[in-house]
Amino acid sequence: MNKFLVCFIYISFSAVFGQTNSKNQPNVLFILADDLGINALNCYGNPLVESPNIDRLFAEGMHFTNGYSNDPTCAPSRASIMSGQYVSRHHVYRVADRFKQDQKTLEAxxxxxxxxxxxxxxxxxxxxxxxTIAEALKDNGYETAAYGKWHLGHNELQIQNQGFDEGYEITGHFNFKTSPKQKNIDSTLYSSDVITSKTIDFIERANGKKQPFFAYVPYYLVHKPLEPKKKYLGHFKNKLKGNPNVGPDEIKVLAMIKSLDDSVGKLLHTLEKLNLDEDTIVIFASDNGHYQTESNIFTKPYRGVKGETYEGGIRVPYIFKWPKHIKPNSASTAPIIHVDLYPTILGLTSTKHPKDYILDGEDLSPILLGKRIEPKREALIWEYTNYAGYNPKTKSFRSQWVNVIQMDGYKLTEVVEDNSYYMYNLKKDPYETQDVYGEYLHIAEKLKHRLEEWKKETGYEHPKPNPNFKQ
Structure with a gap:
């Protein structure tokens, strides 16, 4: 068949059926929870949580049991999701430079x-x-929108300057704030309800134009302040009355998760109502691990919480659903991380890789579509540079600069401040109870070598002497 005939057939097909084809350009609904821990859903094993809609999504798609965030805090992880790059490339290192406002920490x-x-x-x-992932999808004909927590800058760095056709930042729960500031909006409403309503309106309009859409839905739930709806707070107070293993803050969080689940249910119902369910990839994840609560019921049995690179601070839920493509009620033990989302969405939507642009993650579509079991890469790596909370009595920081590598079932942490290391065997000790660095120095050296390679590959900025340091 000559090239002219092939071209004629393609043009004729496009003229008859239109430029968009749901089989080649499925819609993408990406729901991102805020501070939702690995054990903060019923489907992930917490019987105290009521999350029927997310549980249904879990049952209808593939979930990952070894899913990670790129950072144990919000802004760096969100930058990795949007850019597809490690922290050392996108340079959103921390939420805030707390050490600059704390003289004791700065001098230590x-x-x-x-x-x-x-x-x-x-x-x-x-x-x-x-x-951004939104810009890449726009080049493939997608309508794009983002309503919710952006956390990646305002004014010139706002949502609509980063590849989204519409959207604005919404932060807080009751009496929420918007950026850019919106007029004629009732900020006394619960923010998740507003985010959901705006996203549904966008989906309906995109569907009316027969355009494939990318809806990024970064809820503020379940980030602090702890502001649940009264009806759900009362429900859980009554249900868990007298339970000594659940604290008052945890009851509030349970109520907030219930609101998050309601919003997810409304989005899923909209897809079904518009007959878009089979043509839409739904992704659910969280930006980082859960913050500390009375009994840490949303991260246990893992060690650590938000702001720490122990498993509880970086393990997050991941669920992918795409009817007739991703096997229902399936699970993967493959270790994945936020930077994988960008190339995976490109792969599932047949979107071209941006020219001359580095993506650090791996396309997981072969795993999701049942063609592979494990990723090709050999290691997951973190750089966490958040100095905070120096205690002169114990001569220790609440958090400090660490580099972490997980490889071959082992997890090695480099403490930059004193050039020390510790390591866990996650296959035998997933809850990080025993440091095995001294027992397996040959394995540690292998991980150190790969970590140093990563630093060279990604443009890692090496430590600089602190002129404020006082011995």
Whole structure:
């Protein structure tokens, strides 16, 4: 068949059926929870949680049991999701430079961590030279929207300057704030209800135009402040009355998870109502691990919480649903991380890789579609540069600069401040109870070598002496 005939057939097909084809361009609904721990859903094993809609999504798709965030805090992990790059490339290192406002911490630091990317007048956030997942999908004909927690800069760095056709930031629960500030909006409503309503309106309009859509839905739930709806707070107070293993804050969180689940249910119902269910990829994840609560029931049995690189601070739920493509009620033990989302969405939507742009993650579509079991890569790596909370009595930081590598079932942490290391065998000790660094030095050396390679590959900024340091 000659090239002219092939071209004629393609043009004729497009003229008859239109430029968009749901089989080649499925819609994408990406729901991102805020601070939702690995054990904060009923489907992931917490019987105290009521999450029937997310549980249904879990049953209808594939979930990952070894899913990770790129950072144990919000902004860096969100930058990795949007850019598809590690922290050392996108330079959103921390939510805030707390050490600069704490003289004791600043004077105790041997090194200064690298600076966050900042744009004058727009604050710290994601550099506009990064090609976001939304921009890549727009080049493939997608309508794009994002309502909810952005956390990657404001003004010039706002949502609509990063590849989204519409959207704005919504932070808080009751009496929420918007950026850019919106007029004619009732901020006394619960923010998740507003985010859901705006997203449903976008989906309905995109469907009316027969355009494939990418709806990014970053809820503020279940981030603090702990502000649940009264009806759900009363429900859980009554249900768990007298239970000594659940604290008052945890009851509030359970009520907030219930609201998150309600919102997810409304989005899923909209897809079904519009007959878009089979043509839409639904992704559910969280930005990082859960914050500390009375009994840490949302991270246990794992060690650690938000702000720490122990498993409880970086393990998060991942669920993918795409009817007739992803096997229902399936599970994967493959270790995955936020930067995998970008190339995976490209792979599932037949979207071209942005030219001359580095993506650090791996396309998981072969795993989701049942063609592979394990990723090709050999290691997951973290760089966490958050110095905070120095205690002069114990001569220790609440958090400090660490680099972490997980490889061959082992997890090695490099403590930059004193050039020390500790390591866990996650296959035998997933809850990180026993440091085996001294027992397996040959394995530790292998992981150190790969970590040093990663630093060279990603443009890692090495520690610089702190001029404020006082011995």
């Amino acid at each position: 630091m041997t090194y200064l961590p690298p600076e966050n990317y900042r744009l004058n007048g727009s604050g710290a956030g994601l550099n506009l030279n990064k090609i």
